Each structure stands twice: as C-alpha cells, then as structure tokens.
Amino acid sequence: MITQADLERSLDHAVHSVDFQGRLTRHHSGKVRDIFVVDDHRLVFVTSDRISVFDRVVGTVPFKGQVLSGISNWWMERVADLLPHHLLSVPHASCVIAKRCRPLPVEVIVRGYLTGNSSTSIWTAYANGLRTYCGHHLPEGLTRHQLLPEPLVTPTTKGDVGAHDELISREEIVAQGLVPADLYDRISEVAVALYRRGAEQAARSGLLLADTKYEFGLDEKGVLTLIDEIHTPDSSRYWFAADYEARVAAGQEPRGLDKDYVRNYMKSQGFTGDGEPPALPAGIRMEAARRYIELYELLTGAGFVPDFSRPEEAVLARLD
Ligand SMILES: Nc1ncnc2c1ncn2[C@@H]1O[C@H](COP(=O)(O)OP(=O)(O)OP(=O)(O)O)[C@@H](O)[C@H]1O
Ligand SMILES: [Mg+2]
Structure with a gap:
C-alpha cells in the first residue's frame, strides 16, 4: 500500500x-x-x-x-x-x-485474444476480412475480444529506431535468414509455454493476460535465453477478468490495466500523438502511480x- x-x-x-x-x-x-x-x-x-x-x-x-x-x-x-x-x-x-x-532479430508476440486497435493488430486484420494472420489461419465467425481457440505466435521484425515493427510469418523469417527454422520453432514453442504460464498465474490474481511480447537471445555459449522484459504492463495487455464478459457482451472494451488512464487523459486534452504533448498534472501522475502500484500488488x-x-x-x- x-x-x-x-x-x-x-x-x-x-x-x-x-x-x-x-x-x-x-x-x-x-x-x-x-x-x-x-x-x-x-x-x-x-x-x-x-x-x-x-x-x-x-x-x-x-x-x-x-x-x-x-x-x-x-x-x-x-x-x-x-x-x-x-x-x-x-x-x-x-x-x-x-x-x-545476442538478440534474435524478431519480437515474438503471443496473442490469446482477438483484440487490438492498431493497424497491425489481429482484430483490425480480422475485421478487414483477412483470414490469414502471420501465417495462421483464422476461422469464420470470431468476435471482437474473444478468446482465440489456441494462443497464436505472431512475430514482428525489430525495426530500427523510429521505424515501426512489421508483421512477418515463420516462412518469411526463415526465407530471409533472420532465424533458422529449428531455432524459430523452439522460440515459438517456448513462447507459447511462457504465455500459458503467464495466463495461468495472472488468472490467480483475477487478471487475463490478453497478449504479450517476448524477446530472445543467444548467450556467449549459444544457449537460448529469455532477454528484455517479461509480462510487464508495457509489453503486455492485461484485463480484469471479473467484468470481461459483461463488458464485451455490452460492446465495451475490456477494462485494461495498461496505460489507458494516462492515454485517456491525453486524449481528453486533444493529444493523440501529434505536436507537443500537454503537461501531465500532479493529480494524474499520482493516480497513474497508484494504479501501477495496485497492479504490482495484485x-x-x-x-x-x-x-x-x-x-x-x-x-x-x-x-x-
Ligand atoms: N540481455 C540482453 N542482451 C542484449 N540485448 C538485450 C538484452 N535484453 C534486451 N536487449 C535489447 O535491448 C533493447 C531494449 O530496448 P527498449 O525496449 O528499451 O527500446 P526499444 O525497443 O528501442 O523502444 P521501445 O521503447 O519502443 O520499446 C532491445 O533492442 C532488446 O533486444
Ligand atoms: Mg522494446
């Protein structure tokens, strides 16, 4: 507290x-x-x-x-x-x-739910009629924010500073020589295991781990190693389980634990990424801190x- x-x-x-x-x-x-x-x-x-x-x-x-x-x-x-x-x-x-x-040149995203708002998100792709996403087939009839039949591994390339990461499939990763096939299959398998562990553990705190991103590297002996950060609110989307179903049924966004609070404040001030951002007032900073701490304790x-x-x-x- x-x-x-x-x-x-x-x-x-x-x-x-x-x-x-x-x-x-x-x-x-x-x-x-x-x-x-x-x-x-x-x-x-x-x-x-x-x-x-x-x-x-x-x-x-x-x-x-x-x-x-x-x-x-x-x-x-x-x-x-x-x-x-x-x-x-x-x-x-x-x-x-x-x-x-030595970081592998892909970010490994695992998605448990059909969600997201950005132009590269799985929901945006699905809503636009695409039924193949990063090489995975998606069945007809899925709805927004729903649990996917299986967690999907959807890698992206690691963009240079300022560049946006791009979606890529296993086949393209291998063909471009970014990661050899057997190593890719290992990271893909371990990413799903990490995600399942994360989702299971988060559930004990009443949270859904909707999606998350992993990075892997090879250590000096060539051993595959988990690097970067794991399951933080910056690399993951967490939702509260308690009102997830009711909110989705009512056509609302699930209640998230990430940066929504600060994002909404910025939006209310007319900032959506362009121009000089308005200053964050003390009250908003303290409330955001309280929420981050609440997540840590939960x-x-x-x-x-x-x-x-x-x-x-x-x-x-x-x-x-
Ligand atoms: N153990 C490690 N050894 C070497 N490099 C690592 C290790 N862990 C993480 N990295 C690298 O460090 C970098 C971390 O960058 P960071 O996430 O802070 O910024 P970014 O990805 O450039 O931008 P953003 O702020 O948008 O995430 C990544 O390129 C990651 O691959
Ligand atoms: Mg990063």
Whole structure:
C-alpha cells in the first residue's frame, strides 16, 4: 500500500533519466528504458519513470520504473524452469544487471485474444476480412475480444529506431535468414509455454493476460535465453477478468490495466500523438502511480515498498 504522503513526496523524485557521469557507456535508449554497457558480458537496464502514449514520451509517473522492473523480475523467477533468463542481479528497485546476449532479430508476440486497435493488430486484420494472420489461419465467425481457440505466435521484425515493427510469418523469417527454422520453432514453442504460464498465474490474481511480447537471445555459449522484459504492463495487455464478459457482451472494451488512464487523459486534452504533448498534472501522475502500484500488488501478492533513492549510486556500487 502506498500512502498519500508518499505519493505527494514522490512527485519530485520521479526518474526521467539517469547520469552515470561517464562511468558506463550508453548502449541504447528506448522510450522507457536506458541500457548501459558494463563489459562484454553484462548490461545494466534502468527502467525510468517515463511513460509513453501514442508512441510518445509524455512525462513521468512516479515509481513506474520500480513497478515495471519489479514485475519483470518477479516473472523471470517464475518462468526460469522453462528456459534460462538474462537476469543476473538487482542493484536497485528499478535496475537490473543482465547477461549480455545476442538478440534474435524478431519480437515474438503471443496473442490469446482477438483484440487490438492498431493497424497491425489481429482484430483490425480480422475485421478487414483477412483470414490469414502471420501465417495462421483464422476461422469464420470470431468476435471482437474473444478468446482465440489456441494462443497464436505472431512475430514482428525489430525495426530500427523510429521505424515501426512489421508483421512477418515463420516462412518469411526463415526465407530471409533472420532465424533458422529449428531455432524459430523452439522460440515459438517456448513462447507459447511462457504465455500459458503467464495466463495461468495472472488468472490467480483475477487478471487475463490478453497478449504479450517476448524477446530472445543467444548467450556467449549459444544457449537460448529469455532477454528484455517479461509480462510487464508495457509489453503486455492485461484485463480484469471479473467484468470481461459483461463488458464485451455490452460492446465495451475490456477494462485494461495498461496505460489507458494516462492515454485517456491525453486524449481528453486533444493529444493523440501529434505536436507537443500537454503537461501531465500532479493529480494524474499520482493516480497513474497508484494504479501501477495496485497492479504490482495484485499480481505479486506482495506489498510495494517505495524506494526514493536514485539508482546511479546503487548500480555503481554493485559493479565495483
Ligand atoms: N540481455 C540482453 N542482451 C542484449 N540485448 C538485450 C538484452 N535484453 C534486451 N536487449 C535489447 O535491448 C533493447 C531494449 O530496448 P527498449 O525496449 O528499451 O527500446 P526499444 O525497443 O528501442 O523502444 P521501445 O521503447 O519502443 O520499446 C532491445 O533492442 C532488446 O533486444
Ligand atoms: Mg522494446
């Protein structure tokens, strides 16, 4: 549980970016995470409190980095019997030190439900009459947001910075030499196993794991390894199970746990991705933080312990 006083205090502590004062080399910065090189074998992942909606960073939500990092770490432990993961240690609530791997050039999306709004989503394709999606045949008569007969693996290519990821099929991945056939089949199989584990575990918290994205890499010995993040609200779509059926039957969207709250605020201010985003007011940032923390506690069953310290010192201390 987070107190109102902690939330108010947190507003000035949100982490937009980190500064290692040249002691670590920046490897990559995404919209939310900053990745630094320790050496040939290790990377540091800092999950900042930045929040992106409509593909744009619109501000910070206090503790979001701690929630996302904590959720991913929690899940890594819970899937470790399915395949090795990259996590080495956790120097700070929002940071991990990870094994540096060679990332495979595809993102592996697993979809349990016929949903999504974007131009590349499975529902958009289905609504437009397509009955083949990423090489999978889809039967007639399916309805929006419904459970798919089987979870589907729908890979995308990894676009360069700024480029959008594109849908691709197993056949194209193999033909283009992105991933060899036998390795693709392994990641596809393990992705479904990860998704099933995720959906099963989420159900215990009254949540549906509608879809999610995995990334895989090969470690220095060539061992297939789960990398990046897993089952966070940034990489996954979670719905509340309790009112899912009633809402879908009434023609509404399932109640989501992702960035809907901030997205809706931005929309109400007339921002849908173009131009300068309006500032996020303190009240919206605190309520968004409260919701992220609620998800953390619902999922993990553990109380959220806010950490007001900066990540830099803790990370550098662990590397000495
Ligand atoms: N253990 C690892 N070893 C090497 N690279 C990794 C490892 N884990 C993740 N990566 C890579 O780190 C990068 C993480 O990038 P990140 O997700 O922060 O930003 P992005 O994908 O460029 O943009 P976005 O913010 O839209 O997600 C990915 O390219 C991923 O493949
Ligand atoms: Mg990414």
